[in-house]
Amino acid sequence: MVILTQDRETSVLADTASETVRLSGRVLQPTRVFDTCWRFASARQAVYEARLAGLAQPWTDDPILSQHRFTNCYRAADRVSQTLIGDVIYQGSQDWDEIFFRTLLFKIFNRESTWQLLTRELGEVCWDAYDYRAYDQILSAAFAKGRRLYSAAYIVSRRSWGRGASTAITCGLLEMMMTAGVPGRVLEAATMREAYEVLLGYPAIGPFLAYQFTVDLNYASQMAFSEMDFVMPGPGARDGIRKCFGRSADGIEADVIRYMADSQQEHFARLDLPFHGLKGRPLQLIDCQNLLCEVDKYARVAHPEIAGISGRSRIEQSYRLDARPLRAWFPPKWGLND
Known part of the structure; x- marks a missing residue:
């Protein structure tokens, strides 16, 4: 086990405090x-x-x-990412449109219990059989009962809509992306940044979410970007x-x-x-x-x-x-x- 102690930190920093980092034309003092x-x-x-x-x-x-x-x-080692990789991306149809749909649906809520709710009620989550009303009914009913559907880490996805945001609008965003051919545009991107910019062009997806979603999609076998490409x-x-x-x-x-x-x-x-x-x-x-x-x-x-x-x-x-x-x-x- 590694133990962080104040004494060790002080002794090491005594040797490194004068070191600087030269980066992008600047001198940074750690x-x-x-x-x-x-x-x-x-x-x-x-x-x-x-x-x-x-x-x-x-x-x-x-x-x-x-x-x-x-x-x-x-x-990728965190529980939510493990669920995404093992239960969402690599389970079910490996058609790219389906992977994109499942991944974004899971990550927009970013909550395992919400994914489990949908799979329990629908049997299978897939774009091919997508029914906006069915998804909205399931999620809205759960929300009305006080069920927490969204992760606090992704609360931006709701606030960006302004007042009146709802699960219906959230599902509408994903439907908009699917019908506009976003999965294909992301897959055809020459760089990770280009894929990110495709996602960035949609409501409620700011720079933070667009990057996070790109990383999530890149776990799939169809996308081959290095995680060292872009941040x-x-x-x-x-x-x-x-x-x-x-x-x-x-x-x-x-x-x-x-x-x-x-x-x-x-x-x-x-x-x-x-x-x-x-x-x-x-x-x-x-x-x-x-x-x-x-x-x-x-x-x-x-x-x-x-x-x-x-x-x-x-x-x-x-x-x-x-x-x-x-x-x-x-x-x-x-x-x-x-």
Whole structure:
């Protein structure tokens, strides 16, 4: 297990505080949070590996990790992504239009229980037999009973519609995309960024969601983009970058994320931190984007004196044990499955 301690952080930072990062024509001075980011990654991955191995608690001696909820270092390893990959993308018809429909429907709500509700009521979720009224009736009835349908992480998808947003409008967005030929346009995109820009052109899908949806679709076998092709920093990652590098990094956050991905082994070695990746797979751009978002949260407690952009000062979600066994099945094209 990796233990994050204040003493070790102080001794290491004494040797690295004077180091600078030259990036995009700027000289960035890392703060204390920069090294904490790498320590957090090592410790969080160790927790994931311990759980996957079936080891008993405690999985870490770090009190912040023990008491608060943080996503995995690898986005694809999180429970919702595992459900998407194993139960949504690679289950059912492998026709691209069907994969696109299932993926976007799942991710617009981004909640496992909502997907289970639809599959239970409909038997099979598919574009070929899509009936707007049936979907709206099921979802609206559940919403009227007080059932939570949307994940808090994707609440932007509703707010973007303004007042009066409903499950009917949400389903209408997906139907609009399907009938406009968006699946084919995404698949024909020459680059990951081009695929992202196709999605970005639709209501309620801003830069953050368009990037996240592109990453989700790229788990499918039909899309062959590298996760190192393109990144779009979200608000949380921008907060984390501000805490790691200060205001000097404003406006070049995508370059900072790429630097983090490219130099990860150097920094794990510099700090003498164990990090073996995801079955040998290094952190990709999307993983570094998420990592910076998580270290923003971690630093609210570990480094309250270092401000981000949002001004948030506490971690909102406490850790609660999910007793379900972890799944670890990844897109077959990655070559990570046994």
